[in-house]
Amino acid sequence: MKKIDWYIISKFLKTFFFSIFLFTIISVVIDVGEKTDNFVQSGWSLYKIITDYYFSFIPHIIALLFPLFVFIAVIFFTSKMAGRSEIVAILASGTSFRRFLRPYMVTGIALALLLGFAASFVVPKAEVKRTYFEDVYVHGNSNYAKLTKKDPLLYFKLDSFSYAGIRNFNAETKSGGPFFVNRIKNNELVYNLRASTIRWDTAGGPHWNLSQVVERTINGMKETVTSSNDKKVSFNFDPSNLKNDDYAEVKMTTPELKSYIKQEQLRGSEDINTFKIEYYRRFTTPFSVLILTMIGVILSSRKVRGGSGAHLALGFVMAATFIVMDRFSTIFSTKGNFTPMLAAWLPNFVFTLVAIYLYRKAPK
Numbered sequence: 087m088k089k090i091d092w093y094i095i096s097k098f099l100k101t102f103f104f105s106i107f108l109f110t111i112i113s114v115v116i117d118v119g120e121k122t123d124n125f126v127q128s129g130w131s132l133y134k135i136i137t138d139y140y141f142s143f144i145p146h147i148i149a150l151l152f153p154l155f156v157f158i159a160v161i162f163f164t165s166k167m168a169g170r171s172e173i174v175a176i177l178a179s180g181t182s183f184r185r186f187l188r189p190y191m192v193t194g195i196a197l198a199l200l201l202g203f204a205a206s207f208v209v210p211k212a213e214v215k216r217t218y219f220e221d222v223y224v225h226g227n228s229n230y231a232k233l234t235k236k237d238p239l240l241y242f243k244l245d246s247f248s249y250a251g252i253r254n255f256n257a258e259t260k261s262g263g264p265f266f267v268n269r270i271k272n273n274e275l276v277y278n279l280r281a282s283t284i285r286w287d288t289a290g291g292p293h294w295n296l297s298q299v300v301e302r303t304i305n306g307m308k309e310t311v312t313s314s315n316d317k318k319v320s321f322n323f324d325p326s327n328l329k330n331d332d333y334a335e336v337k338m339t340t341p342e343l344k345s346y347i348k349q350e351q352l353r354g355s356e357d358i359n360t361f362k363i364e365y366y367r368r369f370t371t372p373f374s375v376l377i378l379t380m381i382g383v384i385l386s387s388r389k390v391r392g393g394s395g396a397h398l399a400l401g402f403v404m405a406a407t408f409i410v411m412d413r414f415s416t417i418f419s420t421k422g423n424f425t426p427m428l429a430a431w432l433p434n435f436v437f438t439l440v441a442i443y444l445y446r447k448a449p450k
Contacts, residue, residue: 087189090176094189097167102159102197106148109155113147114140124223142216149209152201153374154405158398160190160382165397168389183448187383194379198372205368206340217333243352244322247271252284252328260286260325265296278302281317286325293318322349335364343368359420366430377437378408384444404440408433 125135167173176186241251248269255262263283269276281296296317303310327349331337338346343365350358381404386397411433419429 091189095193097163098193101163128223138215139219142212145209145212156375157378157382161386161397161401165386173387190383194376198375202372210339213336293320335361359426362426370430380441384448
């Protein structure tokens with residue numbers, strides 16, 4: 087690394103963190119104005135609002151706009167360098183354009199790793215508190231632990247051979263019923279359990295309490311029936327897996343999200359594209375930082391009439407196109423049959439081609 091590299095890295099980081107700092111202040115001020123009535127309604131103290139809500143809101147807004155502000159920061163300070171003919175001098179000294187890109191990409195990789203770590207472990211922890219306030223005091227869901235589905239019947243897989251169903255499960259009381267389990271092998275029913283109620287109990291270790299239980303075991307033409315008033319059973323699900331939480335995917339760390347997706351696939355759940363999109367986006371968003379960094383350098387390294395204004399205008403158009411493409415691919419995946427992995431990676435793939443094209447056309 088040479089002096090010019092440290093100069094570019096310093097400019098990059100200073101511009102980026104300054105722009106993020108300013109926008110975060112603006113976002114907090116706007117949010118305070120919008121939620122003043124909600125804060126009064128909640129009865130929270132000023133200290134609790136700051137520590138519980140805004141200490142969680144700030145990581146959320148920074149992670150949301152992180153790639154965009156990397157892009158804007160690159161365009162802003164690089165166009166300033168181009169306007170002062172610094173880039174012309176660097177290239178005229180014999181430095182190749184590829185070599186000129188090195189400090190940008192090194193910084194971009196560092197910021198991408200920072201975003202990846204924060205999105206996987208830091209932001210999900212903060213989202214727990216932010217989304218609680220949003221759900222209870224903004225959207226008016228005072229019963230934060232809601233019913234599992236609008237349909238009172240929840241049907242899912244327990245394992246490769248077993249299926250379970252619960253009617254009228256309430257996540258607030260952690261109970262419901264009737265409850266049933268069917269085990270099928272070779273397309274034949276070999277076991278059936280039915281209970282009038284099911285209730286979560288943590289005394290003596292977490293387990294489910296079943297009442298008025300009838301069990302049928304079928305072996306060919308033979309059938310064994312047993313009944314009991316109460317039965318303790320351990321299943322591979324708990325009440326947290328059953329409640330209808332609109333923010334569940336953003337509150338899980340990446341390892342938790344991966345485990346949850348595997349568990350739901352085993353159960354045969356169909357409505358998990360939202361979770362898959364969130365999981366893949368935690369890898370695609372840091373990668374988009376690198377792509378947008380490269381595009382930003384190429385767009386703003388040429389000295390043009392209009393200076394930074396022209397570069398920023400073009401940059402905003404590119405950023406808006408990226409965001410729109412990302413939103414459309416997400417909607418097609420969650421509401422249609424678009425593959426979640428492809429939906430998450432499509433904007434990056436398209437803009438990678440754009441970056442390659444712009445690189446080939448850039449003056450060397």
